[in-house]
Amino acid sequence: MSKIVKQRVSMHDESTSLSNYSKSVNKRSNYLYPCNQLGKQNLKHNSTKQLICIVSVPKQLKERVYIKSEVELKLAINYIPEHCLGNLKETPCTYNYRVTRTDQLDDVYFYTLELLDQPNYSIDQIVNLLLKQEDQYAQLAVELVHQRFNILNEYTQHYYISNEELLEVEQLAQGYPYHCIIQKVNKDxxxxxxxxxxxxxxxxxxVTREMVSxxxxxxKTLPSIFDVxxxxxLWCDxxxxxxxxxxxxxxxxxxxEGAQYKCRIEQKQMFKRTQVNPNQIVFIEFRIFKLEEPLKSQLLNPQRLYQNQIDYFNRKNTEQEYxxxxNSMNYKQSLHYNNSQPCGYKQLAWI
Known part of the structure; x- marks a missing residue:
């Protein structure tokens, strides 16, 4: 089974189980303490007030580093130095999102994202903001923003892949460094x-998973492999x-460390109906990073990762530490995923 599908279904089952348990606890509480419920009802009834809107004052949209709109743009007009991991800047995935949970299945990490409650920029506001930048790529960026919004009209016109086809892409990617973005899409x-x-x-x-964690x-941010x-x-490219x-x-x-290397990147894009909710369409984008030897072995060398880790945590270089x-770099195939920061009773919009 596809790891993405497996993790999604497991997470949904976990949430359903917790939700059912919560309902069971509430029913028992109502049965044992009916008078308390009556008191709550009376209190709720007595505290009911009617609010009349006299005038509506629109909020002023302050200029922010990260641009949030109805369509995901992954766009920033600058970066926040405090969000850098070494010389790695923040990934667009946490520009306007917070990570609600982290799951691990074998050597794959799943970061579930929740959109922050912030006002959106309109297209006109984004265009004006970009054109104010003293950047020779501002006009091209404006054109690409308009093209990004086309996904709302075109997502229903694509072929939807099956679980088997998604598994084939995962198997193709697993031998290389890769990252994958899952994006929910609807008409709005x-x-x-x-x-x-x-x-x-x-x-x-x-970096290592310990450093990233x-x-x-x-x-509350994750690092990007691009100098965004x-x-x-770079955003335009x-x-x-x-x-x-x-x-x-x-x-x-x-x-x-701050070095940059030119890399060949294979891109796989697809649309899919989700396993949990077939009415929900998602856009899935894999980027698979392919390097030639000896650069690949140089960058994936455990000694390099170890040195960066002890520098990051300011630890002593000892044989025991090494x-x-x-040992932490060794993996075993797992039948079930491991997770941290589980959602608990929080209701998430599953895809």
């Missing part, structure tokens, strides 16, 4: 739902590759 808006990466992807950037806890936020050029649907493109990737690090 689109928003990110999950970011999925494998261990090799983090190794390519020069600590960084997420401290800053410094200018509109990556967005143009996505919109054109090319199978391959070349782009420079960032590392924790052996603990090597």
């Amino acid at each position: 808006n689109s928003s990110l739902s999950q970011r999925i990466v494998n261990e090799q992807f983090y190794a390519l950037m020069g 600590h960084h997420l806890h401290e800053t 936020g410094t200018s509109l050029k 990556v967005t143009l590759s996505s919109l054109s649907g090319v199978s391959h493109f070349d782009q420079y990737i960032n590392t924790y 052996q603990q690090f090597l």
Whole structure:
């Protein structure tokens, strides 16, 4: 079974089980303490007030670093230095989202995202903001923003892949560093739902899962492999590759140490009806990073990752520390996924 489908179904089953348990507890409470419920009803009845709107004052939309709109743009006009992990800037996946939970299935990590409650920019506001930037790629960025909004009209015209076809893509990607974005789409808006990466992807950037977990806890953000936020050029290049649907493109990737390397990136895009709710359509985009030797072995070298980790946590370089690090890099196939920060009783909009 596809790991994406397996994790989604498991997460949905977990939520359903917790929801049913919560309802059972509430029923028992009502049965044992009926007078309390009556008191609550009377209190609710007595506290009912009628609110009359005299005048509606629109909120002023303050200029922000990250642009939020009805359609997911992954666009920023700058970056926040405090959100950097070493020399890695923040991924667009946490620009306007918070990570509600982290799941692990073998060497694959699933970050479930929840949209922040912030006002949206209209297209006109985004256009005006971009054209105010002293950037030679501002006009191209405006054109790409308009093209991004076409997904609301075109998502129903695509072929929807099966679980078996999704599994084939996962199997193709698993031998390489990759990241995957899942985006919910409907006629009114689109928003990110999950970011999925494998261990090799983090190794390519020069970080470990321990570093990423600590960084997420401290800053509520995740790192990007692209040098995003410094200018509109890179955003235009990556967005143009996505919109054109090319199978391959070349782009420079960032590392924790600050070095950049040119990389061949294979791109797989697809639309799918979700397993949990067939009426929900999602756009899935894989990016598979392919490097030639000896650069690949150099970047994926465990010694490099170990050095970056002890530097990040300011630990001493000892044999015991190194052996603990090597043991943490070993994986076993797991029948069930492991998760941290579970949703508990929180109701999430599953895809």
